[in-house]
Amino acid sequence: MPRAPTTSDSFNAVAEPRRRDILNFLAPAERPVGDIVERLRLPQPSVSKHLRVLLDVGLVEVRREGRQAFYRTNAEAIKPVHEWTSQFERYWRRQLTRVKERAERESDRSSTTTTQRRQS
Amino acid sequence: MPRAPTTSDSFNAVAEPRRRDILNFLAPAERPVGDIVERLRLPQPSVSKHLRVLLDVGLVEVRREGRQAFYRTNAEAIKPVHEWTSQFERYWRRQLTRVKERAERESDRSSTTTTQRRQS
DNA sequence: AGAAAATATGCCGATATGGGAATATGTCAA
DNA sequence: TTGACATATTCCCATATCGGCATATTTTCT
Known part of the structure; x- marks a missing residue:
């Protein structure tokens, strides 16, 4: 059996550094995808893919408005990781x-x- | 490029649930490998492999004594994860x-x- | 309608994974 | 020395990954 999918839980999703960067960036306020691309200097498809993973595990939420998609991090989903480490x-x-x-x-x-x- | 190796940092090492179980078990006191095998009901080679990963990233330490190997978790190595989530x-x-x-x-x-x- | 803008998806390749089973290594004891 | 015990390593397999690139989808504007 291979490694568990990145979409299996927050622990796996958060193992990827770029995804942590995205969560940090989206924590204070929602942002359209383009802002993330610009800020993190990543190819747009890469950002969309990371967002997809984060969305699947509930680490971010979207609000669509016209042709834009505003993402924000759902801090709640990070809690399990925080609680495990707190032990x-x-x-x-x-x-x-x-x-x-x-x-x-x-x-x-x-x-x-x-x-x-x-x-x- | 594939996913970053599990041995690249604590985030990746800790993404695997069995490894978290091992860290929990080894937190209060050091234990020989056999105890982990018995407690977690995992095949011995599997435990040894997980311990290898944990050792590589510094999440556990070993003390060898005769034919036994006593592992203990190095809580310090979990701190980065804790600190990231604390944000x-x-x-x-x-x-x-x-x-x-x-x-x-x-x-x-x-x-x-x-x-x-x-x-x- | 047609084009531009914003985002999402598909396909590819290289690679590391975790599980299973077998076997190797190292140590103690008779 | 030989055997039993404790742990580590190797090999094989199926699979999901991330990156790059091209392309699809949806919406807005002229």
């Missing part, structure tokens, strides 16, 4: 304090050693 | 309050209507 917050916090403590212990020890050296 | 927190918060406000306005209106109906 690990406590762990990297703990790891950081451990590292910090160790560093402090070591600097204590080395200053003690230095002191001892100075003393001897 | 959107304000947006889904805003969207939620908007939805809430609209719901309140609508329930106000309907209760008023009801009241009016009762009155008339």
Whole structure:
């Protein structure tokens, strides 16, 4: 079996850096496709394809008006990813304090050693 | 060009659900491969392959002891994903309050209507 | 009607994937 | 040394990917 389709969930859709760029750009306000093309300097078909993927997983929504399509990011769809990563917050916090403590212990020890050296 | 390799960054590595399961399992404490196999009910080669990917992107670390390999998740490597998603927190918060406000306005209106109906 | 503008879709090729099964590698113990 | 145990690697296959390019679709304007 190949890798899961990019349209299977937010995790897969968001793995592509260009798609993250698009979501960032569309977060503050809706934009027509042309604006994305101009801003990200990507070929228009490429942008349309990425938007299709994002649309399929619900990461963006469209509002069509005349010949333009205004896309906006649906932040809600990013929540699952955020929540999954949040589980690990406590762990990297703990790891950081451990590292910090160790560093402090070591600097204590080395200053003690230095002191001892100075003393001897 | 095909999709970026799963080993290119945490975003890609974490797109695979089994790998997320492994990271969850290994977060509280290090475990030998056999424990993962038993817990997740996956074929051993499959687990080893997933661990290889996770190792390549720094999402896990190993400690070898005899014929066993103890893996633990390196929560730090999940931080980039967490931070990227955090940017959107304000947006889904805003969207939620908007939805809430609209719901309140609508329930106000309907209760008023009801009241009016009762009155008339 | 016909052309231009904005966006979407189709086809191609190169490539990496994850699963399955078999096998390799490394380590301990009798 | 030989065998059992724990883990890693290899090979094969079916499939979805992204990029590039060409083209289709829809809408608006003259």
